[in-house]
Amino acid sequence: MSEIRLVVIDASGLHARPAAKFVQTASRFDSRIVLRQDGREADAKSLIALLGLTIRPSSEITLAADGPDADAALAALQAELAPYVSQAG
Amino acid sequence: MGLILVSHSGTLVDGLRDMVAQVAGPDVPIETAGGTEDGRLGTSAPRISEAIRSVLDRVGSAVVLLDLGSAALSLELALEDLSAADRERVHISEAPLVEGAVLAAVQASVGASIEEVVAAAESAATMAKMPRA
Numbered sequence: 489m490s491e492i493r494l495v496v497i498d499a500s501g502l503h504a505r506p507a508a509k510f511v512q513t514a515s516r517f518d519s520r521i522v523l524r525q526d527g528r529e530a531d532a533k534s535l536i537a538l539l540g541l542t543i544r545p546s547s548e549i550t551l552a553a554d555g556p557d558a559d560a561a562l563a564a565l566q567a568e569l570a571p572y573v574s575q576a577g
Numbered sequence: 578m579g580l581i582l583v584s585h586s587g588t589l590v591d592g593l594r595d596m597v598a599q600v601a602g603p604d605v606p607i608e609t610a611g612g613t614e615d616g617r618l619g620t621s622a623p624r625i626s627e628a629i630r631s632v633l634d635r636v637g638s639a640v641v642l643l644d645l646g647s648a649a650l651s652l653e654l655a656l657e658d659l660s661a662a663d664r665e666r667v668h669i670s671e672a673p674l675v676e677g678a679v680l681a682a683v684q685a686s687v688g689a690s691i692e693e694v695v696a697a698a699e700s701a702a703t704m705a706k707m708p709r710a
Contacts, residue, residue, distance in 0.1 A: 508683045515688070535679075535680055536680050540704055542705055544708060
């Protein structure tokens with residue numbers, strides 16, 4: 489499993505529109521992809537699961553992917569999230 | 578698959594359609610049936626059946642989301658007006674209108690099956706909005 493850690497910097501957290509775009513991008517990949525926050529995990533291909541994490545500004549999130557296209561998926565999703573996050577230090 | 582948004586208020590579903598299209602993108606057909614034929618608050622069976630037919634002309638199946646009260650009665654009348662073959666292609670969602678429409682459209686936009694779309698919409702009823710302690 490590959491993973492990257494990120495911090496949400498957008499003032500609105502991970503809100504509905506970027507979350508929806510994120511789900512659309514994640515759904516293009518075969519890998520199992522999850523987003524974790526505070527010990528809770530959401531399927532990156534499900535908007536309900538993502539919104540249910542209620543990701544707020546300054547939250548540290550981990551994006552993890554497992555499968556044949558895991559690295560490509562993480563790269564695409566990190567690009568998708570770029571305006572909203574920074575690398576976790 | 579496409580969505581039909583049914584409400585007592587035309588303004589409400591017009592705004593909701595804009596919001597859903599912005600969140601989910603342009604690929605999911607959405608029709609609205611809000612208000613009565615003379616522009617008052619209420620629901621209209623003919624407007625609902627017209628909206629359903631318009632979606633079914635473009636895609637194989639449709640999910641209807643509605644607000645409350647007599648919207649259900651008007652929807653039942655509208656369904657009676659469809660052919661049996663068309664009725665088979667329509668699923669009525671119990672989901673809350675706003676949240677259900679957004680979730681359904683996003684799942685539909687990624688090519689999910691109608692069962693997955695319906696399940697996504699209905700999960701909106703218990704979706705967390707505020708962070709849980």
